[in-house]
Amino acid sequence: MYRTHTCGELRLTDSGKTVRLSGWVQTVRDFGSMTFIDLRDRYGITQLVFSMETDAPLCEQARKLGREFVIQAEGLVRERSAKNLNRETGDIEIEVQSMQVLNASKVPPFTIEDDTDGGDDLRMKYRYLDLRRTPVQRNILFRSQLSLEVRKYLNEKRFVEVETPFLIKSTPEGARDFVVPSRMNPGQFYALPQSPQTFKQILMVAGYDRYFQIVKCFRDEDLRADRQPEFTQIDCEMAFVTREDILQTFEGLTRHLFRETLGLDLPEFPRMSYDDALRLYGSDKPDLRFDMAFTPLTDLAQGKGFGVFDSAELVVGINAQGQAGYTRKQIDELTEWVKRPQIGAKGLVYVRFGEDGALKSSVDKFFSETDLSAWADRMGAKPGDLMLILAGEEEKTRKQLSELRLEMGRRMGLMTPGDFKPLWVLDFPLLEWDEDTQRFYAMHHPFTSPKPDDIERMASNDRTMLKNLRADAYDLVINGVEIGGGSIRIHNRALQEKNFKLLGFTQEEAERQFGFLLGAFEYGAPPHGGIAFGFDRLCSVLNGQNSIRDFIAFPKNNMGRDMMIDAPSGNRRGSIGGVAA
């Protein structure tokens, strides 16, 4: 037996017990006559004491231990004279009577501390050492707890966890499939799922009523800053439900998770249409930790001789409360910020509402104080505020102003840690027009149902009318991050065929790819809908962190590469030579 207790377990009430602990040497402090070792495991740290007086050879041995050595020590629990109040075991220490080195350790290439000196690449290569650091370990343990709570809630609600296959056929969900050659069927390929979408719908047709799965999904695409080629979804589907049933169920799940993991009781989630989200915040995932909503100014701003505004499709502004103190230099810097290629604005107009009530703008040449005053009125600006205005092509301008709004939120400290503002965004468009390929794509996926009132208009050939079709689709957004999305699905063969047609599928293509689903719809498919949460993302948002990578035990880098095991590798057959192939 390697241990009678863990390193996080012993308390004052254990004094006098003979115990055995195993763990890692966190620190060795040598005071000549006494040596102290902090022994660490997943559960905590316990102080070991060695004394030259009682056992000189043992004490000498302890002195020589290096960081990260694995040892086993036996001794007597006793009360500490100098207690450590920051540590749960801080009332006691172990007077060591015998000790054994279970394994030595080389000096780690970076320090195993909360703030490490190791760079990204080094920590990825020695992931087993990085995983020992408390902040990383806390994340991984949090993830485990979160998945447990997800399962508790969904089981309580009678969801069945069903495993869907990983070796499937290619599905078209807006990104590329990883393909897997089949040895038993030469020349043929499986694909790894981008999501279990069609399978969960099949499970509804099969009568399973409520399905969930915490499941890996795969996307073979260029990795953006915070994407992984394999990622985890909480994937859910329900039969005989309306949108309202789904929103209630998964608002309930989200509330449960916040309560059980963070001890936070969230109020009812507000809802906003996709159109309103774009109109008010320029984004389908607005961060509602602060308002700073958009105010349209086109009508007020045009016709005064300022060419930039006059030629713009949209003039729109935000009001940064209490920021009238921005200096000329700060405003110039902000102007440069919006002109960066990542944002792409042509320029920035400001109106400073002085504490004295004076209105001062960068376009004073074209607009009188009365004009500016009308803008301020509409924007609800008060003395001391700073109005920021962008103009141009409508869609682009909204996006740019959305970025500026978020940047101002950051600069003004409005993204408070520990503040969570969830939001349901509803009624997404069904279709998205792509100028390059001159065709429609599914905004969500091809199985999303239009809103019942819009079904008739699907027969139209008018592009604008088709663009305005609304889907029974919804996203859950928290603090400006999309953590879940779903929809009511089509459950009728004719409607599904119509949708495929709008998406440019020939009948043969639809049949070849989704014949099984179209077929299933003919044998008593119930109305159904569902949602999928990005589990990695959910972990990071709940912890107020930006990177999902920190919540994945073995993440890949931006090249899709596992630096520790060195995969992928060119040596396709090499590994098979060595042992039983």
Added chain:
Amino acid sequence: MYRTHTCGELRLTDSGKTVRLSGWVQTVRDFGSMTFIDLRDRYGITQLVFSMETDAPLCEQARKLGREFVIQAEGLVRERSAKNLNRETGDIEIEVQSMQVLNASKVPPFTIEDDTDGGDDLRMKYRYLDLRRTPVQRNILFRSQLSLEVRKYLNEKRFVEVETPFLIKSTPEGARDFVVPSRMNPGQFYALPQSPQTFKQILMVAGYDRYFQIVKCFRDEDLRADRQPEFTQIDCEMAFVTREDILQTFEGLTRHLFRETLGLDLPEFPRMSYDDALRLYGSDKPDLRFDMAFTPLTDLAQGKGFGVFDSAELVVGINAQGQAGYTRKQIDELTEWVKRPQIGAKGLVYVRFGEDGALKSSVDKFFSETDLSAWADRMGAKPGDLMLILAGEEEKTRKQLSELRLEMGRRMGLMTPGDFKPLWVLDFPLLEWDEDTQRFYAMHHPFTSPKPDDIERMASNDRTMLKNLRADAYDLVINGVEIGGGSIRIHNRALQEKNFKLLGFTQEEAERQFGFLLGAFEYGAPPHGGIAFGFDRLCSVLNGQNSIRDFIAFPKNNMGRDMMIDAPSGNRRGSIGGVAA
């Protein structure tokens, strides 16, 4: 809202309530003035009643409904005059006031009944219909419950669920990897894991102490009768443990599962060494629902002039109690059975111990009644028994007799449904010699630790001595089926390198494939060990069934093919054309 209640929920106490139900039409029974519909969902069946007297048009509509139509019905709960005691809702029925067809259904290609008329291929193709049948649904729901109970127990024991990656590097575990080309790293490949073995060891090095995962694994090999290219493991690892800790923990898990899912309290699991298992039952996974252990007879049987025995390496028998009544014809048939190529015995010797005490054998020419009496003594045979004896090369003969023992168990009805006999098989050989390739393979896998006493002998060059090395490995067997296996792992770089060398790895191969693990062992690797349960298999064994396929929602056939979605397919890029690529 599609329903106020499920079809399994209403009781007599709900009488008088107006309710709304949704579900599938199981049967329509038309009695002229009245029509009864059994409405089905996952939760049960509720009887709907329509009467010509109260609402003729509605009743007419109900009559026309086909099987598997999806409907929604609203009506009044009332007590049934003729109660159905076999059904939880059998006390009530719904007097339907309004009804809506939510979706029609074609006539299913096979009946959705417990005993269906559908063949295997048809049921695989229309898996969504097969999944509606009660026995299949019961299996899938059982699997979900079992995974829940696994998680409950392991969480209680402070195991952390950690997701390990699916896109990894090839690992050598006795079967072929599925490879996955990387688009971002042209010419390079990932592999799908055959198990998360090295990752769970890395997690132990990283200090996670107790890990588990219910996880898909992959093997690209010819599929035997009951193998799947993707299968699910309960994968576990623990640090600072001896074999005893692991056996206790996972015996505890197994007991917990039997208790919670079947209501069965299993007694302490017996243990047997690999050597004893082979000696006594000719198998490393003996079915202990009955004994019929082997009795060696070589010394007694040789030197009496019977060439077959005299030239045999081993003469060995089993005693089939109470089977002396076997006729000549039955014995001939049994002889043919053991001579089939799948078994491969050259012949079968029997000794019939008559109720009158007379001994009669097929080799009376060579053996006196005194000889046969000595055999019977050693075998513990009594009047009325039938002794069955095989002879030949030792290893083959044991295997043949093992098959015969199982066959006799089946014929004698000794494999009682509901009887569960778990067994730990311990001390497997470390290495297996392969005559064809003239080299050693790891019996378990290359990370398995030899028993401490055997480490020194690993330096030997003597093949027999190496063959006799024992590993700290164990299997959990229930009713003759291996449901789990594991080992204490090597946690020392030098020992791991020595083991790789015995397995024919060059130093370069070892470094290229497992450099990260060898490296990890140098930074404070704790002693550790683990186990993996075949989850599909566990489901089937707990239900006394033989096929794992019945416990997988979307299984593949013997060609690794998903008949429903028709994968794999040759059309590698085809699916991408249709929608947003």
